[in-house]
Amino acid sequence: MIDIRDLRVDYDRLCAVQDLTLSVAPGEVCGLIGPNGAGKTTVMRAILGLVEPTYGSITVAGVDMRERPRDGFRHIGFMPDQPPLYDDLTCWEFLDLFAASYGVPSASRDGACHAALEQVGLSAKANTLTIELSRGMRQRLMIAKTLLPDPEVIILDEPASGIDPQGRSDLKNMVRELARRGRAVLVSSHILTELQEMCTSVAIMERGRMVVSGPVGDVSRHVMGTTVYTARILAGGETFLRLLESDGRAGVPAEEADGVRFAYAGTTADAADLLTRLVQAGVRVAAFGPRESGLEEIFLKVGARELS
Amino acid sequence: MALLIDNPIIIKHIRARLRPAQVMPGAVALFCLAATLTWLAFASQRADGQGGGFVFGLLWCLLALVLVVLGSEQVATAVSVARETGILDFHRISPLPPAEVALGFFLGAPIREACYAALLVPFLAATAILAGIPWTSLFDLVATVVFVALLVHAWQLLAALVSRRPRASTRGILLLVFLALGFGASAMRDGSVASISAPTYFGLPLPRALFVGLHTVAATIFLLVAATRQMRDQRAALLSKWQALACLTTVATLAVGSLWTAEPTIALVALLTVVVATGVFCGMPVAVTTGEYLKGVRRARRLGRSAAPPLDDAAASGVAVAGLCLVAVAAAAILGLRLAADWQAWAWPFSIGLLVIATHGFARQYYRLRDGSQGDLLCNLTLFLIWVLPLPLAAAWSASGLDGWTGNLLWEVTPWAGMTQAVIAKAGGAVGGPWPSLFVTGLTTLVFGVLQVRQAAIARREAGAPGPV
Incomplete structure (x- = not known):
């Protein structure tokens, strides 16, 4: 859905993004993270055509954004952190303006606008001027505007800033639902715990370069070196420890409240084989699986490595 | 025409700026003022056969004030606000062509002032009849205001897209334009312009309004081209x-x-x-x-x-x-x-x-x-x-x-x-x-x-x- 190759963006003599490659597939929610000035916003603005890349290709839903940007914009929904609205329009008029801009036929526009308002719980506010809306309602109206043309790619820049816990929960559910419907979502946020709950992949940027990107599990393994597994053993604890030691790829196990934690240097298939051997040896395993490292943990480790 | 029909930005401005509660007070005030002035022209013409021309000049200045000065202020305000809030970026990343967005602000933002100006035209025509001003001069004067208004609106549109303080930077220009229009109108009303030979273009005689239109429309088009480039990319050269x-x-x-x-x-x-x-x-x-x-x-x-x-x-x-x-x-x-x-x-x-x-x-x-x-x-x-x-x-x-x-x-x-x-x-x-x-x-x-x-x-x-x- 989003395919960026060898992207470079310069602001006068400063190189803001250098040789960046990134892909976001349908159904994927990609979290773009990095410290301030890393180039996250520049990447987003380049995808949206708001800054002209020096070189490199950006393809959105199969459309080359440098060749046919207007066609590409039909497939993109963008939501910034501060939702700008026309204060002199009602909610319905605001949606109708952008529905018309995105080429929604006039015959079906009215219904589409009312449906979008209903989706975000603003049906009762259809004829209310947007200036009279609360911050949360403005954010919800912006979500309705973003989703109205049913875009295949959604770009969210700090989407959760300034909205209440219920709004954040709704947003998270909405993003998951969009991914389930096959939409590609690129989201940038400083609240990493929140990204972790909604992202299936992560891209970490530092000083205009892509440091690491891919599915959260792969990135975690790549960055942290080994995967940490947790196992809950109901019976056969000694056999479990013996087999673990004999495997050779497992680290020293440690008791935790929810089971035994141990680092494992093997692949996912190796871990599956280990589990099979445990079960065949009569160990009663109630739970066995990788404990993925938090985004914050990964981000801090990447940052420390880059800075060193 | 495709850029004008069903232009979402024009429709947006029609909705936002032509709500009856907002239009009516200004329209009523302007109607009463214009009607009073026309009555004054009628009374003074009956009394001493003079005064109609003066009232015609006043109404014409009012028309220029509403259309050129107030209209261009609206263009600058609409674009500045859209730029400051960031909503202009939403238009930049919508499938709407930049030319359509530029035209939408150019023609849509001063829509209320255009309606007020249309309201003044019948009174202007009535005082022209009372003062014995020929129809051709009336047409030339109204057409000149419209052409100049379009030119100034295009200038304001571009200024608002590139300048940090567009309204302050062009206020002086607006005053000059307004004064120039006043002098021009006075000359046309007195007939001193009529005594000058009709303008020609490559030797072909042209009506004055068309001559003015030819020059102002060309300038307006290039200003709109520059504005369209700015609508597409804020960093682009004009x-x-x-x-x-x-x-x-x-x-x-x-x-x-x-x-x-x-x-x-x-x-x-x-x-x-x-x-x-x-x-x-x-x-x-x-x-x-x-x-x-x-x-x-x-x-x-x-x-x-x-x-x-x-x-x-x-x-x-x-x-x-x-x-x-x-x-x-x-x-x-x-x-x-x-x-x-x-x-x-x-x-x-x-x-x-x-x-x-x-x-x-x-x-x-x-x-x-x-x-x-x-x-x-x-x-x-x-x-x-x-x-x-x-x-x-x-x-x-x-x-x-x-x-x-x-x-x-x-x-x-x-x-x-x-x-x-x-x-x-x-x-x-x-x-x-x-x-x-x-x-x-x-x-x-x-x-x-x-x-x-x-x-x-x-x-x-x-x-x-x-x-x-």
């Missing part, structure tokens, strides 16, 4: 190199056509002024900044070339400036051959004029390649020092009783002195030749030409290095 060449060609064609049958000396001096001023103006957007030039070089190298094509947005402006000079030469040659038997004598003032365009173009390009957009300040300072400062300096030198030769030389080195002297000498006046001016302007052209080529080479070397991240 005009591409091709568009700048087209702009000068259009202005030169309009000037040549309008001066086709004029008295030779007046016509050629007017053409010289218009072509040089427009050439200098067109030299600004074509000069590329360091950042854009480096971008062009890096992009070109990926394609196996050393730099961007000469008329690309990211190329240095040398070829475009040469093109601007070529257009100016062509315009001068066409009108000179048509009007003056001794047209070769006009070669000197026009040569200096071309060197002014070239010096400005090369100097701006050199400073922008050296210092980016900050280079404009240094460029302006340099041009002030070599073109403007010698004039008061020469006056001060002469007035202080120091040697007259130096004072004269200070005056004669400026291009303005050179052009003036060449024109006076052509008319048989006893003044010195344009040689000092020609020499100095030629030298500055050469110096800045060499400097900009050298600076472009430095930038190309810089493009090879990785650069700061």
